[in-house]
Amino acid sequence: MTIIPVVYVKGQYNHLIVRNLKELGVESKLLPPSVPLEQLESMNPDALVMGGGPQSVRSPNQLTGELADAARLIRQVKLPMLCICVTHQLLATAFGGVTEAAQKPEFGPVEISVIDEGRILEGLKPSFTAWESHNDEVVKAPEGFHVLAKSDNCAIEAMRHDDRDVFGVQFHPEVSHTLKGVDLFRNFLHIVEEHKRT
């Protein structure tokens, strides 16, 4: 069985990620970001998903304890990883990108234009509706990443690492109103299964 823990950074939808994964036959549960690396490794996880949360990543020197811990996991864990909303922003800043207050924050339904499916968005071209809830946004992707999707208000809705199976999405694939969110989780599972084989 595939094991994918979800790192809980206090977002109200974090539970829904676990629900989505379980419905796809994955073993999953919420873990606090403070989980020691050895403990995480002892679970034999195949990948990691990080949820959203109410904190801001804008001043990296003053990250909340949770986000500082989550950033540590992002740097140390070498497994396939999917980072959602605030942890997408954290992923960007952890690798040297830039997050700022959004000129136009997005709440509710947003049309996402796919630039490059990059495997995680396979089958989602040319566009799909996703639900969002964010005041900040990634304005510059880190070096070694490329942008996969954008919206009218936000230039970096999704990105991936060029060489590793590490992905960030600004929108929420886990909420039921993102109808195609389940496709994104399925794509992620395919990537994880392939990673397991190699």
Next chain:
Amino acid sequence: MGKRLSVAVQGFHPSSFLSEETARLRELVQEKKIISAISGGVDSTVATMVAREALGDKLLPIMIDTGFLRAGEPERVKERLATSPTSLTVRLVHASGRFLASVKGETTAEEKRKKFRQTFYQILKEEAEKEGCEFILQGTIAPDWIETQGGIKTQHNILEQVGIDPATTYGFKIIEPLADLYKDQVRTLGRHLNLSNELSERQPFPGPGLLVRCIGNVTKEKIRVLKEATKMVETSLAPFNYEQYFAAVIENRFAKDPSLETVSETASEALGLPESEVHTEVFEDRVTGVKGDQRCYGLLAGVKLSEESRETYGWLQDRLRQLQAGIVEKFPDITRVALLVKERRGGGPLSILVRAVSTRDFMTAAVSPVPWKILKDIGQQILKEESVSRVYYDITPKPPGTVEFE
């Protein structure tokens, strides 16, 4: 949503849930008596039925009449649950006077919810002492504690998750058989328990009831008008199968903050209409919303279009979405936008807000496209109430709104 629903059924197995949970309850409660707090809603009914499977006659269902229930509701619930297959003997505890007194003078959503919670558990404590019970069973489900823990809103049935130990504060332990389930899973479980459609598919109703739909100050008159409006909205919208639909009441007092003076301009821009045809007012009383996973106790903008534009724009979903998003993006303090349906000049000091949404699990919600003619009919009926002068339709999804108003 069809595809996701079928996936949901795959992931949740009511029969294995039931056998695990009944075993856990028997182990926990042993031979002791246990009070079940019933609201008549699907959550507490299903929780009670799960517990009855496990505990039989040791379960004592009670329902507290808070005064914030819908017209005739306590009696109706008692009667309905007395019949098969539930066959529950529910004891009513009348406490409307105590609840009204406890929220008197409170105007903010959180304070009202906290006062309500205090009174609610105080009464349960008295009942538990009377019956010699050390356990209280309640129908808490996942979104209740997720929202409370995340600081979105204080749910009336959440204690331990916010650091209140019920055993030391109230002298009883709380049992929540459904705490990890979502609404759709609870309904699946209800059907598995052979509950009638009327019960398993019942329209959700919040624990604090009409209190959270009575925005700001609570008065007898506001509650009375709200009960009438609720009846009208529920009757008119029941045939449409929206997951949630209801009325709320707010006083016609408007914010005078100069930074809000350009809201009308933003609204007309978003709609592509001349400014002369759009008039926006921002209510003074605040309503709950959620922006970027943070609770936002923000303002509500009421948009009025000129008669002719209103008829044309009445239900152009995309335009109304642009209107709502345009305002909420630009004004950080505004969380919700409502469109005027009908008004009566020189009428009373209250507005009624109509809300209808589609939602699977109450974590996100889309505004339902209620036909414009139906909304106008509802408006017409509600305006017969002397103290109401305006009827609005809330066009805010969740996020940035919430399903309820407080």
